[in-house]
């Protein structure tokens with residue numbers, strides 16, 4: 001099958017071709033899928049997309065007119081896809097529901113340790129021959145209360161990591177994970193989570209019910225100095241409200257791997273250009289904010305699994321074994 005790959009980076013090409021074994025014809029496009037770039041999919045039966053590709057109703061209609069039958073997402077989240085429109089146009093949407101929950105959970109831990117021990121500042125100090133410790137005071141993680149919002153595959157790995165560090169873990173999920181309940185994780189409603197948590201980590205999908213789950217109302221109920229970590233999706237957080245929280249010190253630390261307007265920024269090198277996003281620029285001014293550019297998934301194990309599962313989705317679709325295609329419901 002001919003597969004048009006959008007938002008393709010050299011590493012996507014490398015891992016997908018390795019998993020392909022010359023079975024399918026891959027055409028790699030560095031462009032993000034948009035109404036302007038959709039024409040690049042002409043002649044392909046399969047379109048392979050990533051988190052910031054715009055699979056809107058209008059784009060899906062054009063893809064259907066080109067004869068595209070299958071969209072394979074190289075990610076687990078599918079908030080970028082208009083699923084009812086895909087169904088209407090008879091396009092199957094497959095994803096990679098699980099590749100390495102450890103990759104993302106471990107990145108959340110990396111952000112926590114970096115912020116808590118001020119490693120981003122310490123790294124620069126030592127390089128400048130400055131070994132003073134003023135301003136680098138951290139806190140022990142043991143016995144701290146960590147709130148996990150969303151206890152699916154990633155949230156559960158993250159909760160286990162934090163339990164292993166001796167933290168008290170509380171959680172919110174409409175479907176509490178029995179494995180965590182068995183380990184003594186206390187599930188409570190969101191209103192009950194905010195005042196208890198020293199660290200809050202977001203691991204739920206972006207949906208209408210979770211959009212801006214972190215907002216001025218929830219921040220007002222948080223412990224002063226709370227650490228907020230978001231490796232989920234940018235839209236979970238109302239960024240202007242978080243900036244107010246940072247300024248009035250309700251939020252003591254902020255670690256982000258995702259950002260609501262990241263489609264305009266992430267995955268590209270703009271180092272020779274001026275930053276136009278004033279909200280993002282303001283975030284960068286805080287010494288207690290660490291941002292990574294949606295790299296939590298980016299490990300060898302995860303890229304290997306993403307490519308192999310993507311190829312399996314294409315293979316099962318082509319061979320008519322539709323029950324084995326990991327379709328978005």
Ligand code: NAD
Nearest residue numbers: 077150151152153154155173175203204205231232296297
């Ligand atoms: P998952 O489907 O296994 O788990 C999601 C959990 O969220 C489920 O337990 C579900 O019950 C829960 N949930 C549903 N509605 C909720 C609500 N209103 N409030 C709280 N929890 C709710 O998904 P996963 O594999 O653990 O991934 C979680 C999210 O992480 C993905 O949706 C994706 O957005 C994000 N993610 C980010 C990266 C990255 O590189 N930063 C990589 C992979 C996934």
